[in-house]
Amino acid sequence: MNEMKELWEHFTEIMRLSYIGELLGWDQQVNMPKGSVKGRAEQHALIRKLIHSRIKSDKTGELIKNAKKLDNLSETELAMIREAKREYKHATRIPDDLVLEIAKTASLGNMNWQKAREKKDFSIFKPFLKKMINLRIKYAEHLNTGPTLYSTLLDIYEPGSTYEWYSKIFNALKSKLIKIITKLDNSSDKPDQSILKKYYDPEKQWQMSIEIIKKLNFDFNIGRQDKSTHPFTASLSSIDTRITTRIWENFLPACIFGTIHECGHALYEMGFKEEIQDSLLAEGTSLGIHESQSRLWENIVGRSEEFWTYWYPKFQKTFPENLKGYSMEEFYRSMNVVQPSFIRVEADEVTYGLHIILRFELEKMIIEENIQVDELPGLWNEKMEELLGITPPDDAEGILQDPHWGGDFGYFPTYALGNLYGAQIYNEALKEMPNLAEDFKKGEFKNLLDYLNENVYQYGKIYRPSDLIKRISGEDLNPDYFIKRIEEKFYPIYNL
């Protein structure tokens, strides 16, 4: 079995280089002095070069070929070969100069996107967007793994996914979400958020966020939390997972739910079984599944009534001026306001999916239907009206709100999968432990974590997302679990 060991070690070295790259990035966001950017950028480029040249090397091809000849391969070993082939294919099919041009355009594009957003002027961003669209189409043509160009791009981020698969799910989701939102909007007893928008002492917010993730079994022996402008999770090895949060003095959810969200990502990364640690299989099996874990912990757990039964008294003690006289129910309702809004990253649990569907439908047109870039702002606003019933006042609140199209297409849709996968997986956990949420009232989350470790986390990339969800639930991804969950949760909140 030496051939397998060699392949394994080859990719373990590549993983170690990528962990080092993660440290370079984490440090840059958390610690690095402002004036040190140039040196760090060079180091980053060097690590990327080392990783890329190793993956696309003849050695990789050789190792895969040799390993494939072996008999009696285990499930894990077969997964190893599958993932190695995937990496090799991605690295060898794309010409180096295309990679370079995309990186250059993305970097220029991002700078100009910032300027455009600031000035609310789409024309500043337009030439870069146009160029990036052409480059990404070329990229998909070279890669050519899916039935269509857009499917090829979608598969990069959610392995096994296609446009057809996504459309089926998103079409079912779309109509139901619109129905629910309309119904909630017609309620005469809506919650309001003012309680969350008072001044909350930053140091106390930080302390509470640490208390919460300790209870959620975030392992501080192999992880830490810090502060950064945008919250993120970084894996510096299979036994070193770090999350960040941000603190807004006048909006409590930013820190608390940001922390729980990243903690969910981290619990996944902390849960790989020892056999696959630091290997090519030691990653979330897809962005959608990864996001399902952050959303599950953030929304299903963190925004639940049971969770706050335990935490609200502690918050009342910590922030007595803010919370005195408010009932737990008021607090719980306030963090579950549903309200169509322009900016995706600030959207609530229910409307969020429609923001993604908007981008998904436009991306299909952009990549496959030869849409003119000039038409995009108008199309954006039309879709927004159609899906959420509102029209952005300008492009900064519209098409210019996200930086993604300066670099990627096919990435956005994974954001919507999280809620769906999460609801379906949680539904299965409830079958095994119908009273699971009772745990939360006591500040206990170990049973849920054990379930997720057992069924999801330990496997890393061994099972592809479609196989994983089938193993767990016996069926393909089905948005009905999510729909059912939000109906059962939000109608009572809105007194419907």
Added chain:
Amino acid sequence: MNEMKELWEHFTEIMRLSYIGELLGWDQQVNMPKGSVKGRAEQHALIRKLIHSRIKSDKTGELIKNAKKLDNLSETELAMIREAKREYKHATRIPDDLVLEIAKTASLGNMNWQKAREKKDFSIFKPFLKKMINLRIKYAEHLNTGPTLYSTLLDIYEPGSTYEWYSKIFNALKSKLIKIITKLDNSSDKPDQSILKKYYDPEKQWQMSIEIIKKLNFDFNIGRQDKSTHPFTASLSSIDTRITTRIWENFLPACIFGTIHECGHALYEMGFKEEIQDSLLAEGTSLGIHESQSRLWENIVGRSEEFWTYWYPKFQKTFPENLKGYSMEEFYRSMNVVQPSFIRVEADEVTYGLHIILRFELEKMIIEENIQVDELPGLWNEKMEELLGITPPDDAEGILQDPHWGGDFGYFPTYALGNLYGAQIYNEALKEMPNLAEDFKKGEFKNLLDYLNENVYQYGKIYRPSDLIKRISGEDLNPDYFIKRIEEKFYPIYNL
């Protein structure tokens, strides 16, 4: 001139890898969760492997050969070739398995050194010390750059140095230091340290340490200070230099002088001229010169009367309970106590050199005179009595106090050079600016920094240490400047 550019870029990539290694180390000391050691160790090993294989590659040899053929090379380019040859020689002359065995023995040795020190039992450490001595002798035989084995080892850490060179300096130093210490010891008016041994609030110590290095022109735009168990300086690029300090609640000098010491190292690293940044020449030219800068800022500046004329009132305001009623003179005297003691790292500015001379004389015997390891503890104690007039109560306070011999020989002596180089360089600065110390009274240190940047820092490794000191002072390293300085400083402190 393409051949020079290629050589330059080859080593710049190597430097970038070593900066990445520094980040791995810095993060481990400052941030890394306790349980993450194994993953980090693997990453460290990988970076070291990449660096080593690049330096010893045929490509390096080829690039040096091609560059050497060029005409009209500048001083900087000649230095580049000289340093590249040095690296190549060190990497190619030592067999890989010897490197590996030294690393393994050092790691085991260090573990057992800790145990031995704890139990005050030399026999636990003895077999590893014996093995390491043999390995280091083998190492010197392979490297074979100096006139003798010990000279070869000395040259590793202080390029150009030999046993003969060191002995001449140390012999002159030894007798004079002993004379001064005896004289101080006979004073009837000695300072005492009790004022420094009160409880000093850690947070306030930290704040003051930051204030001080800001005034010393530590550039926080390309650097930072953090806390760690042992203070150190790390260069994460030529525009990212980080220092650490430690805070002892009941001993003020640990934090304050630790910070100034590391700041001195950092100012050196921050001062390389742009042309050589991130290149093979972007390092201190030797350990001795590097240490001269930390000592210069710590002792010549930080423990001077003028420095505290500015800072003492601020410290009085910060620590009113501790310092009320104490004069600046009392405070200044207390931080300049001279007292023979067993532990090197706690030794004062004057006795420190004798600790080093002790190790230097023993190292010569160990490497070249076939001394039996059994004899070492006794020899240590005899030397201690001879040089400092005291005998360690046990081996933990004697031969077991330092971990160095578990890995290195030839390194210790560089520690003593710092004071000597520092005094000689400062003496030159005074020739240019006789009233330099008046600046310190006003909290101004820019003139001194400018002098050091101009004469030392900007050049990195362009000049070898012996050339550098000659360029600055017109003569070789001469311990008399140091002797003169401490006589002029300490006799008044001791009212002699």
